[in-house]
Amino acid sequence: MKSDEKQSQTPFFTALKDYVKSGVAPFDVPGHKLGRIQNDMIKELGDSIFLYDANAPYGLDNLSNPRGVIKEAENLCAELFNADAAYFIVGGTTTAIHAMIMSTCRARDTVLLPRNVHKSIVNALVLSGAVPVFMKPLIDEEYGFANSVPFEEAKRAIDENPDAKAIVLLNPTYFGAVSDLKRICDYAHERNISVLVDEAHGTQFAFNDQLPLSAMEAGADMAATSMHKTGGSLTQSSILLCKGSRNNYEYIRTVLNILQSTSPSSLLLASLDVARKSLAENGYELTSRAIEMRNYAVNKLKDLKRAKVLDEDYFLENGVFNYDKTRLVVSFKDMGYSGFAIYRLLKEKYNIQAELGEKYVVLFIFTGGTTLNDVNRLVEAIKDIDQIEVDQVFDEDFLFGHHFPEYVVRPREAFHAPKKYVNYLDAKGEISAESIMIYPPGIPLVIMGERIDDNVMKTIKFYLMKGFTILKDSAGEFIKVIDTENWIKRSDEDEI
Numbered sequence: 001m002k003s004d005e006k007q008s009q010t011p012f013f014t015a016l017k018d019y020v021k022s023g024v025a026p027f028d029v030p031g032h033k034l035g036r037i038q039n040d041m042i043k044e045l046g047d048s049i050f051l052y053d054a055n056a057p058y059g060l061d062n063l064s065n066p067r068g069v070i071k072e073a074e075n076l077c078a079e080l081f082n083a084d085a086a087y088f089i090v091g092g093t094t095t096a097i098h099a100m101i102m103s104t105c106r107a108r109d110t111v112l113l114p115r116n117v118h119k120s121i122v123n124a125l126v127l128s129g130a131v132p133v134f135m136k137p138l139i140d141e142e143y144g145f146a147n148s149v150p151f152e153e154a155k156r157a158i159d160e161n162p163d164a165k166a167i168v169l170l171n172p173t174y175f176g177a178v179s180d181l182k183r184i185c186d187y188a189h190e191r192n193i194s195v196l197v198d199e200a201h202g203t204q205f206a207f208n209d210q211l212p213l214s215a216m217e218a219g220a221d222m223a224a225t226s227m228h229k230t231g232g233s234l235t236q237s238s239i240l241l242c243k244g245s246r247n248n249y250e251y252i253r254t255v256l257n258i259l260q261s262t263s264p265s266s267l268l269l270a271s272l273d274v275a276r277k278s279l280a281e282n283g284y285e286l287t288s289r290a291i292e293m294r295n296y297a298v299n300k301l302k303d304l305k306r307a308k309v310l311d312e313d314y315f316l317e318n319g320v321f322n323y324d325k326t327r328l329v330v331s332f333k334d335m336g337y338s339g340f341a342i343y344r345l346l347k348e349k350y351n352i353q354a355e356l357g358e359k360y361v362v363l364f365i366f367t368g369g370t371t372l373n374d375v376n377r378l379v380e381a382i383k384d385i386d387q388i389e390v391d392q393v394f395d396e397d398f399l400f401g402h403h404f405p406e407y408v409v410r411p412r413e414a415f416h417a418p419k420k421y422v423n424y425l426d427a428k429g430e431i432s433a434e435s436i437m438i439y440p441p442g443i444p445l446v447i448m449g450e451r452i453d454d455n456v457m458k459t460i461k462f463y464l465m466k467g468f469t470i471l472k473d474s475a476g477e478f479i480k481v482i483d484t485e486n487w488i489k490r491s492d493e494d495e496i
């Protein structure tokens with residue numbers, strides 16, 4: 001069968017439809033028995049969602065050891081993304097990232113990674129016990145966010161840590177910046193270091209030459225690719241893509257079976273199957289449309305008075321290797337407005353939902369599902385905001401710099417160490433035993449094992465005062481730190 005014909009099939013979804021339509025008498029779980037127990041969701045949404053919510057019945061294969069329709073669907077996915085293997089994931093890209101790192105790094109193995117990683121990578125260090133060596137991403141000092149890692153910095157980290165097991169890169173960062181992934185892959189592979197890519201925001205890359213290279217095209221060993229973010233599947237569904245002989249495929253399966261549910265949602269699996277088909281048939285058109293819509297917005301916004309679009313030229317001029325043209329970053333800094341304030345204003349006044357607001361910028365994501373009508377609404381809203389006459393003045397508390405804290409001890413050690421709770425204002429010099437962040441973007445201000453400094457305290461104070469929900473384990477103004485007086489550090493031999 002030719003590739004096009006194969007890609008037009010949906011093995012898992014087709015089997016699920018057949019199962020539902022077969023008139024089966026369900027004496028298995030789930031207990032709603034294909035939606036036969038009425039509830040408010042069925043009344044509101046119709047019965048389809050519950051009807052198609054099966055749990056691994058006979059004939060629908062098993063995600064823990066796929067040999068039938070799930071395997072066929074995964075193989076089609078691998079073929080589409082130019083990978084040797086694809087694994088369907090139902091725990092979000094978080095699970096794909098945990099699996100990627102756990103199957104490559106054992107405790108005390110060195111892993112090179114940019115500090116502006118998502119919390120799932122930090123948590124993977126707790127699970128694996130790997131030792132992070134942080135690479136410095138390019139920092140945009142003007143607008144206060146971190147970009148991609150330049151080749152020279154990746155090379156430096158590799159040269160200084162020739163025993164590293166893996167290097168982790170973002171493709172792209174939340175704001176759309178990418179590294180010279182191919183060159184880094186080549187350099188790392190010459191030294192037998194695996195390249196693991198957090199491609200949570202890069203599903204679209206595989207389908208359009210106007211976009212940066214996808215991880216698999218660049219030659220990465222593994223990529224955690226969020227089909228649900230920009231690929232069109234349901235939220236929480238994701239894929240782990242793998243390529244090449246550095247991967248131990250049997251071990252990846254073992255790790256996935258530690259991390260994944262034994263009751264994966266058939267709706268999530270089916271949504272991966274149909275999204276893959278849609279990308280195979282229309283990936284180019286969908287991504288071209290996303291780029292076109294985004295370019296249209298950039299063009300319409302080129303004469304703003306004080307708000308400013310940070311377009312691809314801006315990123316490239318600041319040293320970024322390449323840029324994802326499905327993203328729109330707009331700054332309101334010169335008006336004295338924070339990205340957070342504009343994020344809220346857009347929703348409250350214009351009913352426009354941005355992806356995220358940061359200190360000085362707001363991020364908007366475009367996909368093949370973005371409509372011209374929505375883009376026009378966005379453009380008009382931004383132009384409207386740009387007209388606001390009153391200049392805001394950033395208060396003192398706002399003026400904290402972009403800065404990463406000092407790394408003291410590996411995250412797993414901090415996770416297991418005895419803890420105490422301190423008010424964040426008294427925490428200077430303490431070693432954090434938790435990761436603290438706002439979400440999105442979910443990039444920790446401090447990760448467990450790092451030292452809390454003035455900047456961390458100032459940043460937490462700012463977010464608390466402005467009423468942001470800070471993600472951390474401890475309540476209110478308290479943070480969890482290592483109780484160093486009672487801490488007996490583990491020796492190198494203690495742990496595998």
Ligand SMILES: Cc1ncc(COP(=O)(O)O)c(C=O)c1O
Pocket residue numbers: 091092093094095097118120170174198200201226236238440441442
């Ligand atoms: C860069 C990055 N990596 C990983 C993740 C985790 O993905 P998920 O929310 O699908 O678990 C996110 C989510 O926001 C992300 O932004």
